[in-house]
Amino acid sequence: MLLLNEKEIQTIYGMKEALRDVEKVLHAKANEKVENPVRTVLEFPEHEASSLYMPSSDLVDEIATVKVVTIFPKNPAVGKPTTQGVVLVTDAQNGEHLALMNASYLTRLRTGALSGLATAKLSLTDSSVLTVIGTGGMAFEQVLGVLEVRDIKEILLVNPTEEKAVKFGEKLRDFGIKDDIVISIERDVSAAVKQADIICCSTRSSEPVFDGNDVKPGTHVNGVGSYLPHMREVDFQFLKRASKIVVDDLHGVTEEAGELIHAAKQPDWSFDDIHGELTDLITEVVDSRTDDEEITFFKSVGAAYFDLAVAKGVYQKAENEDIGIRFEI
Numbered sequence: 001m002l003l004l005n006e007k008e009i010q011t012i013y014g015m016k017e018a019l020r021d022v023e024k025v026l027h028a029k030a031n032e033k034v035e036n037p038v039r040t041v042l043e044f045p046e047h048e049a050s051s052l053y054m055p056s057s058d059l060v061d062e063i064a065t066v067k068v069v070t071i072f073p074k075n076p077a078v079g080k081p082t083t084q085g086v087v088l089v090t091d092a093q094n095g096e097h098l099a100l101m102n103a104s105y106l107t108r109l110r111t112g113a114l115s116g117l118a119t120a121k122l123s124l125t126d127s128s129v130l131t132v133i134g135t136g137g138m139a140f141e142q143v144l145g146v147l148e149v150r151d152i153k154e155i156l157l158v159n160p161t162e163e164k165a166v167k168f169g170e171k172l173r174d175f176g177i178k179d180d181i182v183i184s185i186e187r188d189v190s191a192a193v194k195q196a197d198i199i200c201c202s203t204r205s206s207e208p209v210f211d212g213n214d215v216k217p218g219t220h221v222n223g224v225g226s227y228l229p230h231m232r233e234v235d236f237q238f239l240k241r242a243s244k245i246v247v248d249d250l251h252g253v254t255e256e257a258g259e260l261i262h263a264a265k266q267p268d269w270s271f272d273d274i275h276g277e278l279t280d281l282i283t284e285v286v287d288s289r290t291d292d293e294e295i296t297f298f299k300s301v302g303a304a305y306f307d308l309a310v311a312k313g314v315y316q317k318a319e320n321e322d323i324g325i326r327f328e329i
Helices: 006-013 015-032 105-123 139-149 162-175 189-195 236-241 249-256 259-266 278-282 302-319
Strands: 003-004 041-042 047-056 063-071 082-093 097-102 130-133 154-158 183-185 198-201 220-223 244-247 295-299
Touching: 003 302, 006 097, 006 105, 006 302, 015 105, 015 139, 015 278, 015 302, 047 302, 082 105, 082 302, 097 105, 097 302, 105 220, 105 244, 105 278, 105 295, 105 302, 130 139, 130 189, 139 162, 139 198, 139 278, 154 162, 154 189, 162 183, 162 295, 236 259, 244 249, 244 278, 249 259
Parallel strands: 003 097, 130 154, 130 198, 154 183, 198 220, 220 295, 244 295
Antiparallel strands: 041 047, 047 063, 063 082, 082 097
C-alpha cells in the first residue's frame, strides 16, 4: 500500500489537476458510471463533533474510495485541527487496497475546484473583483479555484479577526499570487459585497454573513462554508434575487444546506427553484449565465464522488512519479 501525506500530495497535485479531474467525474456521473451511496455520519454530542464515512466508486476505471473525516470544533483549544481526514483507495477489480492518503488538503482542493467550475459557467467573463468572506481553512483553495478561471485584478478579504485576514493575504503572496493583483483587507462587509463581481463565502456562520440587498446585478456567489441545517451564509433576500441557484449535489443540499433548508420553509421558495446540479451545468443540460444582470449562486456541501475524483488523480500521479512510502499491512 502507498502512504501519502499532505506535503507529498501538494508537490504533485494542484488546482489545475483538480479542476480537470472533478470535471471528468461530473461527466462520468452524468453517464451513470459513478456509484455514490449516502454517507454515514456518527455524532458525538458531548464534543459537539461528528465523523463522516463517504464511499464512492468509478465503474469505468474500477477504483473505489472511502473518505473518513472527523470534525471536532473544540480541537483548536487543545492544539489539534478541527478537521482531520484520510482517503482509502481500493482496486475494484481485485479488492486490493492501493493507497491511504491525507484528505484535508484534498477536501479543500476539490471544494475549490467545484467553485472554480461553477464560477467559469456562472460568473461574468470580465469579472475582476473577488470578495472573500471568511479567511479560514477552506477559503484559500476557493481563491485558487476562482483565479484559475477568471482574470481577477483585486481581492478583498473580510474576516471578523482582522489579523487572520492579514495572514491570509500574506499566504496568498507566499504561494505566488503576483503583485499585479491587489489584495486588501476590507472591514466593512457591505462595502466589500457592493464592489464584488464574485463572492466566496467560507464560514461556519449560523447567521447570514452579508445583506442580500448589497449584491450588485451580475454578481456570482459561491457558498461552501455552511454544511449543517442550522448554518446560513446567505439570507433569504439574496436567494430570492438569485436567478440561477446551482448545487453540487441535490440530495446533499436538501439535508445539509442550512440557507436552502430555511428558504424551503418560506411560502414562496422550494427546492424546485434550484436551477440544477453542477453536473447538469457542466454537461449543458441546463443553461449557464444568459445575461449580464443575472445574480447567480453556487451552493456546495460536498459528496464522496468529488473526493474519488481527486484521490484517484493523486494516486495515479504518485505511482507515475514514485512519490510516497510503500508499506505492508
